[in-house]
Amino acid sequence: MAEELRLPEGKRRLDEEVIPIKTDTHGAVCKARRPPASTVEPKLKKIKLENAPKYRRHQQLQGVKRVSDKKLRSELRLQQRLDEEGVKRLAASEILLPSTPGYLEAEGPLERTYKFSQQDIEANLDVGSRQKLFDLRLSYGPYTMDFARNGRHLLFGGEKGHIALLDCHTMKSLFDINVRETVRAVQVLQNYTMVAAAQKKYVYIYDQNGIELHCLRDHKITYRLEYLPYHYLLCTVGEFSELTYRDISTGAVVASHKLKLGPVRVMRQNPMNAVLHLGHTNGTVTLWTPNMGKPVVKMLCHKGAVTGMDIHKNYMATAGLDGKWRIWDLRKYEPVHHFWYFGTPPSWVSFSQTGLVGLAFGPHVQVWKDATLTAKPKMPYMEHDLPGETIECVRFRPFEDVCAIGHSAGVSTLVVPGAGLPNFDSFEANPFETKKQRREKEVRDLLEKLQPDMITLDPMRIGMVDDAPKAVILEEQRKEAEEAASKKKKKPKKKMRGRSKAGKRAAKRERQYASYIREKAQERVKQQGGAAGEPPPQAAAAAADDQGEVGGWEDADMGEETARQDEASSGGGEKKVLVRPRRSALMRFLRRKVKETKTERPS
């Protein structure tokens, strides 16, 4: 039996040839293939990489030893090992990055970096860097600005109606328009081809040629604009204290929260989790997501109105009217440091990509370095003054050591060494992107668009195990099942003898709808009764009154008279009651009478 296996006809002569499949003594294929040469990376020596913690996103899993399942245990171990290796390699691959960051350094103990003037620095700059500096004297100030995400385009808007988009490489303006009304905020959207401006009344969207694409009339008297690039959300907030999220890819408003916190003039996003931070006049900062109608976090930051704010990694910088600006740790919601400013309160606070803090107050600009570190810096890193002007806005240019300031007399740039990240990821934000690349990126970004309800305080939780109480989950599941069951379409029976006539069917549908509404009404009445002790008499009476009628119910707001009665009885507490509108002439007459008497009576 075991002596030989028959070969296919005519193939016996090939017996000598041996396929070089790696096998062990038992004949099992055992050797894993080496990865292709292009992907082979040298094995790392056991060295400690200083920058490794920067890349570490995972924690060591405890108790792997105790896992009883052998297979799982080995899998977990392998996972740990791979992740560790991944971190190490990322850290080691940093040497491949072409540029390194650098800062201004003072020589000797007496020299101060903040005493270096822009002229001094400029004199020692190379030509390429000097070309990035400009000073635009414009008469429609004060100016607010925004850089495109790759730092190539600068959008600025003067309060008196001037909006312009500048290509910072060629120094040519793509458009330069005057909208002849107040411009309060400007924002570059996904890329420079679409920009938004909050004008006197509405928010407008322009293309790169300055042609008005949209007028967003839902956003009224907007003070601040913010754009969440991964979710395609344009967020606005303003005079009426309404935070609105609008998806610019579909044009739909995905969420709108009434804050009830007064006009909001400070808003920034946390780039880590796309949560919006709003600064209020009562000194609080509130954190918002589209999912929640209430702030996810509310913190008192200043004993005066919040005037400026920005977020960088786990830190938030706020400036208030109480004479201080502070650094906050967003993991603990605790202050890290506080600093005093002088003169006018800061109108703008901004973090650079490397974590420098820029402050604009009155005619001064200050840049602080290492403000988020444990050791509090004693003095600013750099300073710049524009005597006689008011500086409105400070923005650091991404991937460049340049900071743009918008002031009452135009827009200028400053050199701030070490402000920009030295290396860019061309798949993420490429300052030198070509038209084709831009288009490709547009498509890719759209495909990778995140849903607005994925915005949570802790984005790492997405995909993980739900930690809500079991009861909540079960209840939800039950509801879902119920809904699914109710959604199932029932095939209407075909009845004979005229019972399936169109009129009859319509009547039946109406009857069903009426009963559904009645049910709902009863439910609501019950709820209100539970809240107030007993059901409101009108609602109950109405419910009793209209039992027999079909289609006579309307989910209407309270009629005026009942509203008044209600107000009189329950002291102004607003209640929504189902009321059947009464249309008889007598009733109308009575209502008018009541109205007249009410208006006559002095309040």
Add this chain to the structure above:
Amino acid sequence: MPKGSSSVSKAKDSGKTKKLLKLKSKLQQAARGKIGSKQREKRGKGVKFDYDQFAKQFRKLQAGGSRADWEVADDESVASDEAFDADDEEQYGETIASIKSRAEGAQEGQEEREEWDEGDDHDEQMDASANPGLFLDRFMSDDIDMPLPDQPPASQKPAKRRGMPSGQHDDEGEGEGDGEEDADDLSKLVEMPDENDAPDPAEQLRRRVYQESRPESVFDIGPDAGGRRDQITTDDILATLQTDAAPPRGDGADQDEEEGEGQRSARDDGVRGAASQLRSELETLQRTTAVSEPLSEPKAARVDRKLKYDFARKDIQKWLPQVKRNRESEQLQLGQVPDGLNNSMANIVSSFKPSTDFEKELLTALEESGLQENDRADEMPDVGGGEESATLKRLKALMFREQRRNARLAKIKSKTWHKVHRKAEAREKEKLMARLAVEDPELAQSIQKEYEEKRARVRMLERSTARKKWARLAARFGGKAVQPLITEAAQREHDEKAAIDKIAKTKPGNAYTQGEDSDEEVHLTSDEEEEDDDKAEGGGGGGSYEEQVKGKAKLLALDELKQTDEPLPDTGLFALPFMRKAIEEERESSRREAEKLLQELEQETDTHPHRRPDPRDDLQLDQEDKEPDDHESQRIAAEKEAKQAEKEKKKKAKTVRFREEDLEKAREEVKGMLGQDGDLIMMAGDHTHRPRESLPSAALHTSTSTKVRVDQPLTTRMPAKRPRDEHQHTDEQEHPPNPWIDGYVPPKDDSKKKRRKTKKGPAGGDGDGDGAGGEEEDVLAGFDVGSTEEREQQRELLRQTFQSSTHEDDFVREVGQDEDEKLTAEEKNTSADLPGWGEWAGSGVRPNRRKQREKEVKERQKQAAIAKREHQVRRKPVSVTQCLDRKAAKYYTTTVPHPYQSKQQYDRMLQHPTGPDWNTTAVFHRLIQPKLNVRVGAVVPPLQHAKHLSPKARDSLLRAWDSKAKPQQRRTKL
């Protein structure tokens, strides 16, 4: 044989009987030494037990339903036994010859025997139906059946039989009629104890089962059968053996009859020895008592299963190390990885072979001319020549490659190719048509006609599309007549834009001298334009300043009036009707303005002929005193002065409008609005006498406009702290009017309170901050009048503007409210008692003490909780919502996915991102690599046990197979 159910059993029975008979005869033969030496040799061979077959048969035996099949098969094989072929004859020639001779001798008894056989069958049938265990007997008897003397021993599958394990009970023996085989089996059966020297435990078990499941031995078929002369028992056999050993005296009468005298005499001593051995073995066999009752089916199945499981387990053990190794390996790579295309120059050159005709031709030509590299190398072995030849070789290879590539590209035809092709075709067609016209004019004509029709249709289509296009354009732009207008408009627009650009590019001073749209300029700018005017009138400086100003104003107004009379433009952008209309409107309004201004000016000169000289006049004089030296600077100074003057004038023009009577009016208005007494107004009036610089300029204007500027962001515009000197100033002022608030009423308290408060202010902050705080408190106190709503508004406004300690309190309160809301909601949900239930109502009802106490305790607890919470919030003024974000819940999993056992394990898996954006390439590939990677078309080698085939042999085998069935596709197509 008939195939009915009764006939089947009959057939079986008859078969069985035959076999028994065969056994008997075989035994006799054995006794006579007739067993072939060949078969004897085979006894010793240890062949593996074929369990599967065994089990199959075993099952068949036990399952009553499937019994018939087996019997049929048996029957058939019995029938087939009759087929006797040449092989057998060759092998068993001797035996057959003897049988034949015997058959000839006993010709007449045959029929009789057959008849008897049939009769016997009937009996057997009865037995079989009575006792199912009989089949097992038969099964046993399989091995010891003998051929009937008249039936030739036909062996259908000798090879197979040989391959069969000799140590086992062959259950496939469907009544094989070959005597040799049976004899062999018999001997095996007999020799079994000896053969299995070291019996396997499994084997033993199997045997036991086998024995257990054997209900009856073949030797005790039934008591009634014993009376028959052809019923054989072990005793019979033993007896036979005894008789064999002694002089021949057996109870099988017919056998004795059959045996010829000559045969009997052929016995010798050796045979006798064998017979005795056989006998002893048979005796041992007889001693092994069989279980009398069969196992029930499920039990038997259980035993069967267990047995099978044991076997399977043992069998599968051998794979364990391999499976383990495979499982532990990171990736299994099956199939060779093809080497990347080696496109190096060296490779191209070395692997060049002439393939096309041209190449071949060229090569031959080269050879002929003696330029072939090899020859050259032979001829000229020097270094230089070798180099040259290499170059030549390379060039040649590259050239051919290029050529081939070009040919390929040419194959993919271009547009030009098509064009040329089409033209050529047309020419060809023409030629053909011409020829056709000569040969067959009618046909040519018809073709021509057809063709022309087609052309006409195409032309029609083209024309219609063109018309449609034109119509579309016309509908959009208003016909072709409008086209020039459109272009003109475009041109104008362009010119306009260019002009604006030009203006923007020129210096601001010169920008408005062009005087294109003067009214626009008046609106847009203030200073520059006036500067120009100054320049114009720079020289003339007669009269008092006021007069001068007035004169200028008049002039301006007149100029304005004059301008409005100018004819409207007929050409250009402004000739458009809506533009004209706008211009007209604009002019109208400006004319009205100018007239009004003129009127005012005249009035003023009438009412105030001698106005108090403005202090600014002095300033101007001072400036005039400082006369620069040189002429140039003088001119500049003059210009400056003129500018200054103009500015002053402008200011004046504003202030002039609000002279005493205006102010009076404004006061009236304010009074009316505030509804306050006149004292305050007077106070406010007093304030107006103070230097205006100290107040926000809006203060005055609000008195006239009575509007709060809302659109200015308050927080940024209002300075939180004022310079110290200003503090001083406000102290002097006591109560500065709040420009932002309509119904501002200065506080009635005096500076005492304020001072006290300022002292009380928070100690931590710097002076300025404290001052602000104190001030705010004071101001707040001042706003404690008016309705609650107003007060709230004021407070809110102030709080927005200044630092205060109320923020913290507010925050604590807000947080408390939120919490309370939640608590009350929870309480409502949890409390089961309905209000009014379980209580007495009415007058004179004593309150329930217990309940009251409970209530009190609850209240106390609540208060304590509130206090604690307040303390906490004050210490760390943060409130994180406790609400669950259920909208995001759809992105969570409700249960921990397999194989993870805990939430931590699963969550940990997600922490490190997998994508290439967050990992180096190698790590990314490693993270996503599949466990098994099979090249397309590769042969996946089955697991091979080492004992069966060496890896080398296995691989080569696969290789062979692979090369035979070559896959067409070598790479995955995506």
